[in-house]
Structure formats: structure tokens, C-alpha cells
Amino acid sequence: MVARPHNVKTMKAMCSNLSKRWAVRLAALGMWACALLAVACDGSQGGDFNNAGGKPYELVVSVPQEAWVGEVGDTLRAVLLEPIPMFNQVEPLFDISRITPDALKDVILRHRNLLIVNISPDVKEATATAQYDVYARPQIIVTLSAPDNRSMVHYLSENRAELQQLFEITERNRAVANDLKYGEKGISKEIADQFGIRMNIPRGFTIRGCSEDFLWIGNDVRIATQGLVIYSYPFTGEQDFTLEELIRHRNEFVKRIPGPSDGSYMATEDYITPTVVYPKINGRQWAEMHGFWFVQNDFMGGPFVTYATFDPVQRRVLCVDCFVYSPKEPKRNLLRQLQHTVWSVEFTDEAK
Helix, strand or coil: CCCCCCCHHHHHHHHHHHHHHHHHHHHHHHHHHHHHHHHCCCCCCCCCCEECECCCCEEEEECCHHHHCCHHHHHHHHHHCCECCCCCCCCECCEEEEECHHHCCHHHHHECEEEEEEECCCCCCCEEEEEECCCEECCEEEEEEECCHHHHHHHHHHCHHHHHHHHHHHHHHHHHHHHHHHCCHHHHHHHHHHHCEECCCCCCCEEEEEECCEEEEEEEECCEEEEEEEEEEECCCHHHHCHHHHHHHHHHHHCCCECCCCCCEEEECCCCCCEEECCEECCEECEEEEEEEEEECCCCEEEEEEEEEEECCCCEEEEEEEEEECCCCCCHHHHHHHHHHHHHCEEHHHHC
């Protein structure tokens, strides 16, 4: 059930086209963010700056009742509650709590993520503004304004991806900063010594397995398990970043992760073929593969995301594999926490 392999020329074209598409998307997001930052705030409005309330990916949405029960509310829910792709259970991009404008006060104002919808005939055209750390830290307050419901629906529809990415990037930056400050320094040193990269690991993780080209880090959270696997192999050509080769190499390495029963081990599910995109992360080109893993000869599974990049100094492919096992609890925040670690990766050889 794996897609047919691409040849090198096809891969070159595919990577080039994908890179251009991502560049256009990022540029669009950048312009939208610039518009938002026109009213950015550094906390000078006199807040007490207690720690912000709320959980990661949780939004408080302030919107009038008549708008919430109509097309504006339908559009907001469609944007913010969009299901995450490649999850074996339906989970939304964000958790939302809706309030009316008169409830936007006191402790609510200290929530980490606020989305305020303002519909008024006094507004000339649909706009968006963002403020940071106004009443607490870390905090973002996004205000969407429009003269009428129709304009608001149109604005939300046109800027759907940008609004999603704004909150996603905000949460990611918080996680990266938190890992830098409070993460497992000992594991980061082990990663630097073994793979020649700087990488921040969240608190609570421990090393579960290690060999020359493989490092498995894990964390048990209640009845869930998070896994982070770093591995590398020699670069042979651009075909290394085709879906087929990424799957093949992943299976070679994750087979080293044992299952709960004798003779069981992790593998990549091929019943639903993984997908791959080619984003730039901190200026470096990566392959990002989403799919499902399972345990051969046992009954376990869940979603995974693999990141792979070319290291020209050592002529190798470096991979960071993120997977979660959580059969009864939500997986989104657990997997996102792992994915965010990739944004901290720096190659020490290139930094010299």
C-alpha cells in the first residue's frame, strides 16, 4: 500500500515545488502577522503579569450570542475545531471555550490565548490585531473586527490558515522557550555528543535505548507514553527523501523499540499510507512525514511524525521521530510537545 517510488528528477521537481508553495504560505503568514503586529503590546498596559491561565492549545473566544449561533459561529468552529489529520481519533486543532463580551474580565483576561470577535457598524473594514502579554505572561490576544457578520465570515474564510498558524506558532514558541529554560540538560548533552546537534528536550524525559546511530527517549504520562527517536544514516542521494525511503529507513530503526510481548516491535502502518511535506524549519529544509505506527505481533499503535534533513557536513540524513501511545486520552498536546523539539535543532558543525 506504499506509493510508487519517484525518480531523482521527479524528487527534485517535487521538492522545488513544495518549497515554493511553503515559501508562499509563509510569506502570506508573515504579511498577515505584520498587520496583526500593528497593535502589538509588550505589557505596558499595567497588567499584574501573573502566570497566564489555561492549557496549551486552549482558546477563550469572546463573541456576541447572536453571532455565535449564526454563520459567524459556524465559521469560527470550522476554523478552530478543524480535525487534526492523521490521528486515529478525532481531535481538534484547538479546544475552545466561548464567552459573551460582558464576561471578558477578571481572571478570564489572564488566559494564555484570547480571541475577541468584534462586529460593529463603526468598523470600516475587517481587520485583525494582536497584543502580547497584556494581562499575564505568556499571553496573546487576537481581536478580529468587522462591520457586519458577512464581512467577518468572509475575513475568517480568507484567513483561515493564517489564524490557525498564528496560534500554533505562539504555542510552539512558548514550548521551545520553556524547554530551553527547564529542559533535560543531561539528555541534550548526550544528543550533542552523539549526533553533533543542539536540541532541547522537555523535562521528565529519560533515555530508553542508545546505540551509535540511534537514541530513544521516552516519557510516561499517566496512561500515555511519548517517544522521541533520533537516528541517522549515510546520505545516498535525493531519493533518500522520497516517501518510500523515509518509511524504509524508519522501519529499520524503530524495529529496535521492543513491544510488550516477546518478538514484538514497532513498525510503520501501511494500511493508511503516510504523507510527506517539505517545510523549512529555521531556514533548513526538512521532510515531514505523518502516519501511524503499530507493534508487530501485538496490539498497540498511534500517530507519529518523522522529520528528516540533510547534513552536508557529515553527508548524512538526520531524523527525529515523534510518536505517542495514548489509547484513552487525547494525543494532540503530547505529540505537539515532541514536534516542537525540532524547532530547537542546531547543527554544531555548521555553527562553527
